[in-house]
Amino acid sequence: MxxxxxxxxxxxxxxxxxxxxxxxxxxxxxxxxxxxxxxxxxxxxxxxxxxxxxxxxxxxxxxxxxxxxxxxxxxxxxxxxxxxxxxxxxxxxxxxxxPNERHPRIDVRDLENGDVDDVVASQPATVFGYACDETPSLMPLPISLAHLLARALDSAVCAGQLESLGRDAKVQVGVEYADRAPRRIHSITFLTAQRTAEQPTPAQLRELLTDKVLVCLHDQALKQDDDTQLYINPEGVLIGGGPVVHAGLTGRKNAIDTYGEYSRHSGAALSGKDPLRIDRSGAYAARHAAKQVVAARLARHCEVQISYTVGRASPASVRVHTYGTGVVDDAEISRRLSEVLDFRPAAIAKRFDLQRLPLHRPGFYRALAVYGHMGRIDLDAPWERVDVADSIA
Known part of the structure; x- marks a missing residue:
């Protein structure tokens, strides 16, 4: 236990x-x-x-x-x-x-199968993908709820339901686990920027957030209970928010982009890179692979680690870790994944059509840049599809 x-x-x-x-x-x-x-x-x-x-x-x-x-x-x-x-x-x-010699223009749709090996990793990378059975999207529950609440808060502000608040906010969710399964929501913390110090008052803000934001939890399998702790701006009122209060930088929220630190993730940023960069596309491929394992009921929790070496197309290693929840050996699951899925950079880009996604769906990558790159079934992200689970079961 x-x-x-x-x-x-x-x-x-x-x-x-x-x-x-x-x-x-x-x-x-x-x-x-x-x-x-x-x-x-x-x-x-x-x-x-x-x-x-x-x-x-x-x-x-x-x-x-x-x-x-x-x-x-x-x-x-x-x-x-x-x-x-x-x-x-x-x-x-x-x-x-x-430089063209290191980063040549390549449309993988124009490549013949024999040319896929010519597109190699241009930097060393170890990427991680994770999936578990805690939510319908096979994402960990804490980050899933945090994204849900942050999105609901932002939507309420944009809709004019929280006119006294600005667009800069942070949400933290604490979940209690037993036997490695979520049991209850322990705490919810909101850090929100107000336009003025006077309005809303702390009591008014609590009421607004309860009425306009926390209602999004009503449809969730795990809800607040009488002992769930709610914190709102515990260090005091934040006025203004945004860049005039604290600086911003691309790639500084990797845990939010991936699994909320519930699982390992690469230290490399996902945003701001074309999809032939293996530290981006490899992370998507690893998530896709982990999701197939859980969907196939080979494990309740699965982490896929893929390591790449500069100058090579095929990964140096593909490793699976199921935290003792696998119904077959981890090495066997890794073998099945490698047999069914091609983890070479060009093959990943081709399988998910990564280079042409903005053509078919304008603003696709920008939409990924907030509320997570993983678990985005709302965007029909191709790495979220369960399409080869039967092949590895």
Whole structure:
């Protein structure tokens, strides 16, 4: 029997400075891939005070108005007035070409099967994918609930139901476990930015969040109970929020992007990279593989680790860990996955059609940049589909 424990995960809203930078970076990726699916692009953003800094390196046949893209995202995130706003913020730009010999333009749809080995990992990477049976999306419950509440909070603000609040907020959810299964919601913490110190009062804010946000938990299998602790701005009122209060940077919320630290994840950012970058596409492939294992009922919990070496297409290793919940040996599950799934970079991009997703679904990668890259069944992310589970069962 496993010892009971408490686990917390957090999510942030679209106006959080780190997530603002992730959205800008992925909107740039969307723009390049829409104009040229073979584009190679690395885009990063940093924001502080009234200054937004963009670094973009690309090898592409298309041109992108980087400043225009950034200002559009800033406006959509709700920053239209004040010290930091879409129209008046200073945008500093560093833009140059990626070397063609290391990052050649490649549209994997044009590759013959024999050419897939020619697309190699351009950097060493170890990526992780995870799935479990705690939620319908096969995601850990704490991060799933944190995203649900953060999204509900942001939607209520955008809809004018919480006019006194800004777009910058953070939500943390604590879940109690016993026998490695979630038993109850222990705590919920909201850190929200207000427009003024006077309104709403702490009592009014608690009532608003209860009525407009916490109602989203009513449809969940695990709900609040009388002992669930609710914390709202426990350190005091936060005025304004956004970049004028704390700086933001692309790739600084990796746990929020993946599994809420319930499982291991790569230290590399997911946003701001074209899908031939193996630290991005490999993470999607690992999640897809782990999800097949749980869907096939080979295990209740599954982590897939894939390691890549520079200059090689095939991974150096594919390793499965089921935390003692597997019905067959972990090595056997790993063998089955490797037999059914191709983890080479070009094969992953081709299987999920990663380079053309923004063509079919405008703004696809930007949408991933907030509320998680994993578990996104709402976006029909291709790595979330359960399509080969029967082949490994």
């Amino acid at each position: 496993n010892t009971p424990f408490l686990f917390t995960s957090e999510s942030v809203t679209a106006g959080h400075p780190d997530k603002l930078c992730d959205q800008i970076s992925d909107a740039i990726v969307d723009a390049y891939l829409t104009g040229d699916p073979g584009s190679r692009i690395i885009a990063e953003a940093a924001v502080s005070g009234g200054v937004l800094f963009l670094s973009a390196r690309a090898n592409s046949s298309t041109n992108v108005d980087l400043t225009g893209v950034a200002r559009e995202i800033v406006a959509e995130a709700g920053y239209r007035e004040g010290e930091f706003n879409a129209d008046d913020c200073t945008v500093m730009l560093s833009q140059y070409a990626l």
